[in-house]
Amino acid sequence: MLTADDVLRARFTATKFRDGYDQDEVDDLLDRVARTLRAREGGEPTTDPVTVAEIDAARFSVRRFTEGYDEVQVDALLTEVRATLVAPAVARPAAAPAPGSGAASGGAPGDVPGLLPSKPSSGWRRLFGR
Known part of the structure; x- marks a missing residue:
């Protein structure tokens, strides 16, 4: 199970000469994921929580010849995020x-x-x- 801090500490290898996900788009989604998980951890409501459906539908622009995030690493983290969102919320x-x-x-x-x-x-x- 991931925590909000796990998501905030996640680092990805930067790509330059191969395809990589747009860093800003990935960062924006992961910021929302962290807020969602933080709210779940505290048992508090949040505005604009990330849903499992959003994780499943997440698509990022691909960057070539400019820096992006390693696609495999981002996809692996999103798989863990999905598993965490599917699991029942655990109180502090x-x-x-x-x-x-x-x-x-x-x-x-x-x-x-x-x-x-x-x-x-x-x-x-x-x-x-x-």
Whole structure:
């Protein structure tokens, strides 16, 4: 799953003597993708979100003998973007547990950091390990 930061950090090889996608067109779409993902990450609405249909229909002008972006690299990123948009939105991770609670402070065996602690078991279960 990509995050907005992943999209913003993406870099592509510049082409000059072979076909490449128009850099401005790619950058404009990826800026919208980053805004869309940032809104999803925060659970907030956004104006003009990018849809899966837009990713599927994305076509960029091809540049020859001027700098463009490597087509294969851009297409690979857009494939990842599409997979991220299709997947259900994932909310931001919950805040760290308060000191003195949960697995970090010796919670029940089997507790996993970031998840709710398991329900306390009865004395018989603790005694017999069931």
